[in-house]
Amino acid sequence: xxxxxxxxxxxxxxxxxxxxxxxxxxxxxxxxxxxxxxxxxxxxxxxxxxxxxxxxxxxxxxxxxxxxxxxxxxxxxxxxxxxxxxxxxxxxxxxxxxxxxxxxxxxxxxxxxxxxxxxxxxxxxxxxxxxxxxxxxxxxxxxxxxxxxxxxxxxxxxxxxxxxxxxxxxxxxxxxxxx
Amino acid sequence: xxxxxxxxxxxxxxxxxxxxxxxxxxxxxxxxxxxxxxxxxxxxxxxxxxxxxxxxxxxxxxxxxxxxxxxxxxxxxxxxxxxxxxxxxxxxxxxxxxxxxxxxxxxxxxxxxxxxxxxxxxxxxxxxxxxxxxxxxxxxxxxxxxxxxxxxxxxxxxxxxxxxxxxxxxxxxxxxxxxxxxxxxxxxxxxxxxxxxxxxxxxxxxxxxxxxxxxxxxxxxxxxxxxxxxxxxxxxxxxxxxxxxxxxxxxxxxxxxxxxxxxxxxxxxxxxxxxxxxxxxxxxxxxxxxxxxxxxxxxxxxxxxxxxxxxxxxxxxxxxxxxxxxxxxxxxxxxxxxxxxxxxxxxxxxxxxxxxxxxxxxxxxxxxxxxxxxxxxxxxxxxxxxxxxxxxxxxxxxxxxxxxxxxxxxxxxxxxxxxxxxxxxxxxxxxxxxxxxxxxxxxxxxxxxxxxxxxxxxxxxxxxxxxxxxxxxxxxxxxxxxxxxxxxxxxxxxxxxxxxxxxxxxxxxxxxxxxxxxxxxxxxxxxxxxxxxxxxxxxxxxxxxxxxxxxxxxxxxxxxxxxxxxxxxxxxxxxxxxxxxxxxxxxxxxxxxxxxxxxxxxxxxxxxxxxxxxxxxxxxxxxxxxxxxxxxxxxxxxxxxxxxxxxxxxxxxxxxxxxxxxxxxxxxxxxxxxxxxxxxxxxxxxxxxxxxxxxxxxxxxxxxxxxx
Numbered sequence: 057x058x059x060x061x062x063x064x065x066x067x068x069x070x071x072x073x074x075x076x077x078x079x080x081x082x083x084x085x086x087x088x089x090x091x092x093x094x095x096x097x098x099x100x101x102x103x104x105x106x107x108x109x110x111x112x113x114x115x116x117x118x119x120x121x122x123x124x125x126x127x128x129x130x131x132x133x134x135x136x137x138x139x140x141x142x143x144x145x146x147x148x149x150x151x152x153x154x155x156x157x158x159x160x161x162x163x164x165x166x167x168x169x170x171x172x173x174x175x176x177x178x179x180x181x182x183x184x185x186x187x188x189x190x191x192x193x194x195x196x197x198x199x200x201x202x203x204x205x206x207x208x209x210x211x212x213x214x215x216x217x218x219x220x221x222x223x224x225x226x227x228x229x230x231x232x233x234x235x
Numbered sequence: 236x237x238x239x240x241x242x243x244x245x246x247x248x249x250x251x252x253x254x255x256x257x258x259x260x261x262x263x264x265x266x267x268x269x270x271x272x273x274x275x276x277x278x279x280x281x282x283x284x285x286x287x288x289x290x291x292x293x294x295x296x297x298x299x300x301x302x303x304x305x306x307x308x309x310x311x312x313x314x315x316x317x318x319x320x321x322x323x324x325x326x327x328x329x330x331x332x333x334x335x336x337x338x339x340x341x342x343x344x345x346x347x348x349x350x351x352x353x354x355x356x357x358x359x360x361x362x363x364x365x366x367x368x369x370x371x372x373x374x375x376x377x378x379x380x381x382x383x384x385x386x387x388x389x390x391x392x393x394x395x396x397x398x399x400x401x402x403x404x405x406x407x408x409x410x411x412x413x414x415x416x417x418x419x420x421x422x423x424x425x426x427x428x429x430x431x432x433x434x435x436x437x438x439x440x441x442x443x444x445x446x447x448x449x450x451x452x453x454x455x456x457x458x459x460x461x462x463x464x465x466x467x468x469x470x471x472x473x474x475x476x477x478x479x480x481x482x483x484x485x486x487x488x489x490x491x492x493x494x495x496x497x498x499x500x501x502x503x504x505x506x507x508x509x510x511x512x513x514x515x516x517x518x519x520x521x522x523x524x525x526x527x528x529x530x531x532x533x534x535x536x537x538x539x540x541x542x543x544x545x546x547x548x549x550x551x552x553x554x555x556x557x558x559x560x561x562x563x564x565x566x567x568x569x570x571x572x573x574x575x576x577x578x579x580x581x582x583x584x585x586x587x588x589x590x591x592x593x594x595x596x597x598x599x600x601x602x603x604x605x606x607x608x609x610x611x612x613x614x615x616x617x618x619x620x621x622x623x624x625x626x627x628x629x630x631x632x633x634x635x636x637x638x639x640x641x642x643x644x645x646x647x648x649x650x651x652x653x654x655x656x657x658x659x660x661x662x663x664x665x666x667x668x669x670x671x672x673x674x675x676x677x678x679x680x681x682x683x684x685x686x687x688x689x690x691x692x693x694x695x696x697x698x699x700x701x702x703x704x705x706x707x708x709x710x711x712x713x714x715x716x717x718x719x720x721x722x723x724x725x726x727x728x729x730x731x732x733x734x735x736x737x738x739x740x741x742x743x744x745x746x747x748x749x750x751x752x753x754x755x756x757x758x759x760x761x762x763x764x765x766x767x768x769x770x771x772x773x774x775x776x777x778x779x780x781x782x783x784x785x786x787x788x789x790x791x792x793x794x795x796x797x798x799x800x801x802x803x804x805x806x807x808x809x810x811x812x813x814x815x816x817x818x819x820x821x822x823x824x825x826x827x828x829x830x831x832x833x834x835x836x837x838x839x840x841x842x843x844x845x846x847x848x849x850x851x852x853x854x855x856x857x858x859x860x861x862x863x864x865x866x867x868x869x870x871x872x873x874x875x876x877x878x879x880x881x882x883x884x885x886x887x888x889x890x891x892x893x894x895x896x897x898x899x900x901x902x903x904x905x906x907x908x909x910x911x912x913x914x915x916x917x918x919x920x921x922x923x924x925x926x927x928x929x930x931x932x933x934x935x936x937x938x939x940x941x942x943x
Contacts, residue, residue: 100504105860161701165258200873208869213420216832
């Protein structure tokens, strides 16, 4: 393959820097999965319609199947593999297990990464389509309705939705208490 | 009583044993497993619904970087044309054998390259030309090609004098119901990695039962079944779409043989829609006659479904009519219409899901015409024995489901008149529906070894596609062996383990649990000898009674509350409660998840799901999640599922399957609630915006603007 079809990029993934020569067509999802063997993020549709590939890029949730790897050059990426701290599960991961927030588990890495990104968006005061008072002064309560609205980009065909919402709300409350 | 003094695991709510793997991204599905020297196959599908391939010009594709070659009907190896599947001969399985196209989406070529990007680009460069012929995708139960469906599941019902009972009825409902073609839409697209070694075929495949798939692959490739080794450790959902031998493994195995190296075929989401089976559309006529007090006199359910001329299939919609309610005359008929459509395959609650929508809607219409409580109508007509066969039921706790559900849901306060509840602009209604879902076990084999270190290796060819089978079977094995679950090492998802029921027919876990329990019994007899390791194996085939004296079903009563905005047509489910009688429950936490998931699948069927085909080309228009809607977080309220105490006498442990019953019943309960809210009966699914929206003048709420 000639040089104009490949690019050298640097990705900082889960606090480790990787230098890669990637096919310009390679998506961030395929780069993570095929080049870095980080297969937690899943390819459920490759169209940005299911959310199974959700990862955090510079702290914000993105569908990695619609992100070209070359466009993520220099970015800091957090995948499901990088969420647990030294093997210790985050409260949200623990809540997913205890409350059974999954069945087949295929959408789960995307659900959890999306939830982490969503909670940060909410904490930063971003309104959603169901936020009634979106004035910046008002601290928004994270309701079931808000979680459902904000998580609707992550499909779960096993339909563990009620348990997922419960796990997110519980983990959010625990992290808030922990500060 | 457990001799080791350990609390019984069966009956306890315990999280999934693979939970940590699944929340850390460490559970490896087929596409996650690396393979040295792997080549990538990109499937190419037919774009005409009927006709012949005139030519596949691969000149440009073969010249592209990384391309290893193209397989099509001209160079692919020959496959067994007489291969069969669950329902009989299946001519859709031998792929790339000839130029004839029977449906759009039919795999016609595989482009193999070093990387997926290269294979995909080369596939786009293939120039395929066709001689198209007229196709027929217009489904109707009055289609000239309609024929009786296969009677593999037994004869249809015909008891009593149907016409006389209808004539004597005070009220007769005679209506026709429609459900569309639907797609399973498991989140993990079908994928397989295959390779050959010394005449043995090895494959990692996303499927619902590796042993069954291995048998079909052996037949298809005409090799000894002992030479086929298929594994499926973690599977990202199936819902029936992975019960059949899929294009991904057939094509990967052909290409691996042709190119003499491992090949992975990962279907795209679009290809999953186009080429991996669907629930067929149905048209169902239901006639029910009743006395003025609500007692049923006659039940007639005639269901038709579409299929492909390539393969037999049964969408057994008529099961509810023959068992839910007593009536002096019951007749069921099942018809099949061969069309140029993707061959259907079982989709969660096959037959029961569309069938119960039609039948339980019609039962509700009887209550509507008699202006009586639809729940009371259902209670009034409960049979003592099977109304068709006359055989007793092994257990039947449907009345308890109705009563406990009604109590929790607050049914007693319901005003049964339609369109009398309003909240602002919204109309509010509630509905109920019941399901009887046939239960049983399939033959399975298990092997248990008592190891020297005091642990037990349990091997059974189960698959866990998200059902919780792995966790449930560990609990079953622990109790059967009288030890704690930490001493059980369970091995599943491998065709080499031996025959086992796949995760299908609501029978995977009960069938494998039966095999484990019988094997544990055999092992305990051998354990008097202190030497270790000791192994026992049991195949349950000779232990299964195929002609039991009693009929075996699970039951549910589903209650729904909906709001309807007549100005937008938006239906939202506000409450959903299912009460289930499903035998003794192995793990309530996981069982409840599965039932709730099924109910949400039913919600999705009721309101969202519809495959649409272009009548001009016959091609699927809705081949992605933007076109084919499945329920998302925002569509789903708090859903509650719970159990009435039940025990299945035909099972040595009292178990029954519960994988599909949640799906059935929910669509009817929601449709009945929409009628209660609006006064309009929806007999076609999905109950989507365009079908519900009312002209502004009909809103009759204070904010409505009347249009002259």
